[in-house]
Amino acid sequence: GPSTLPVKVLEQVQKDFVCYKSTGMSVIEMSHRSGMFLEIYNSAVTNLKTLLNIGDDYSVLFLHGGATQQFSAVPLNMPIKSGKALYVDSGSFAAKAAKEAKKYKEVEIIASSKNDNYTYVPKFDVDSIDKNADYLHITTNNTIYGTKYTSIPEISIPLVADASSNILSENYDISKFAAIYAGAQKNIGPSGLCVLVAKKEYIVEPMSNCPILQSWKIQDENESMYNTPNTFGIYVANLVFENLLSIGGVTEIEKINRYKAGLLYDFIDNSSLFKGTANKEYRSLMNATFVTGDENLDKEFVSQAAKAGLVNLKGHRSVGGMRASIYNAMPVEGVEALVDFMKKFELENGGK
Ligand code: PMP
Numbered sequence: 001g002p003s004t005l006p007v008k009v010l011e012q013v014q015k016d017f018v019c020y021k022s023t024g025m026s027v028i029e030m031s032h033r034s035g036m037f038l039e040i041y042n043s044a045v046t047n048l049k050t051l052l053n054i055g056d057d058y059s060v061l062f063l064h065g066g067a068t069q070q071f072s073a074v075p076l077n078m079p080i081k082s083g084k085a086l087y088v089d090s091g092s093f094a095a096k097a098a099k100e101a102k103k104y105k106e107v108e109i110i111a112s113s114k115n116d117n118y119t120y121v122p123k124f125d126v127d128s129i130d131k132n133a134d135y136l137h138i139t140t141n142n143t144i145y146g147t148k149y150t151s152i153p154e155i156s157i158p159l160v161a162d163a164s165s166n167i168l169s170e171n172y173d174i175s176k177f178a179a180i181y182a183g184a185q186k187n188i189g190p191s192g193l194c195v196l197v198a199k200k201e202y203i204v205e206p207m208s209n210c211p212i213l214q215s216w217k218i219q220d221e222n223e224s225m226y227n228t229p230n231t232f233g234i235y236v237a238n239l240v241f242e243n244l245l246s247i248g249g250v251t252e253i254e255k256i257n258r259y260k261a262g263l264l265y266d267f268i269d270n271s272s273l274f275k276g277t278a279n280k281e282y283r284s285l286m287n288a289t290f291v292t293g294d295e296n297l298d299k300e301f302v303s304q305a306a307k308a309g310l311v312n313l314k315g316h317r318s319v320g321g322m323r324a325s326i327y328n329a330m331p332v333e334g335v336e337a338l339v340d341f342m343k344k345f346e347l348e349n350g351g352k
Contacts, residue, residue, distance in 0.1 A: 044062065061197075065192070091139055118145040131157060136155055149282075167182040180198075260330065263335050
């Protein structure tokens with residue numbers, strides 16, 4: 001769900017809320033076609049392009065319906081070669097994306113880690129995939145299980161990625177992707193908004209049954225404004241982009257993210273009580289999943305942590321245990337406080 005945003009951004013939103021600059025109105029009162037809002041929109045597009053290091057061969061769109069809406073939009077919009085799409089099943093969102101695509105085309109799951117409770121990102125042989133498939137869909141970070149791709153597959157068919165839970169957290173070579181989408185609520189801004197970054201050559205006439213709001217072509221032609229966009233979401237996203245640029249962009253935040261995740265994983269790896277649940281090779285920089293091995297003790301940990309001000313540590317309802325989501329805006333101090341609390345809990349519960 002929604003996650004930490006930079007305090008500086010929240011304070012700016014508060015400052016602007018009643019009256020944005022000298023307009024005499026709030027951003028949520030502004031026409032989306034007004035010069036003032038178009039300035040915000042264009043700035044958001046430019047800033048995201050700078051952060052992702054992409055040029056004019058890509059379109060950036062701000063769409064409705066979170067990442068889930070794009071589960072359906074991807075099969076409806078990606079150019080058709082054979083009508084078949086390939087999916088990697090690396091977590092429950094990846095599975096949901098594939099399930100939705102099956103409504104519109106033939107889907108082949110080329111690799112799955114489901115039988116191992118998604119503790120790793122499954123590998124596949126890049127040379128043996130169907131070269132006639134329309135695209136391959138991957139999920140760069142598996143939010144619930146705490147795993148991520150360590151390298152992006154080099155394939156000869158278009159690659160589409162759901163990057164909802166790790167966009168802007170580490171450098172990716174975006175030129176390897178035909179399209180990337182991300183629900184905004186982790187590293188970008190308010191929920192409900194979805195960012196789509198698509199190479200222009202893949203923005204074509206969609207399938208004839210494509211709902212108009214899901215048409216990448218229509219949205220691209222209308223600069224995300226076929227209907228009224230989520231103006232407030234786009235404004236907050238732009239503040240987050242400006243803030244990230246001001247601290248040195250993705251390269252700088254990646255260093256901080258590696259440091260934060262390192263603090264937590266180093267402690268877990270040396271702990272006599274806590275155990276990481278994701279395979280070490282694939283561990284996420286954004287979501288660290290761990291257990292004590294005793295469900296009641298896990299519950300006790302989550303409850304005591306909440307009393308100490310460390311909230312939202314309960315693992316996803318489908319897996320249990322604990323999950324620390326340490327997105328871009330979680331400060332190093334937050335991770336240090338968690339590690340200190342885990343040390344204390346370990347000592348109090350028979351650990352060494
Ligand atoms: N994909 C991933 C990887 C996610 O983490 C999430 C939500 N946490 C979704 C898709 C669904 O996003 P939304 O709720 O914005 O539709």
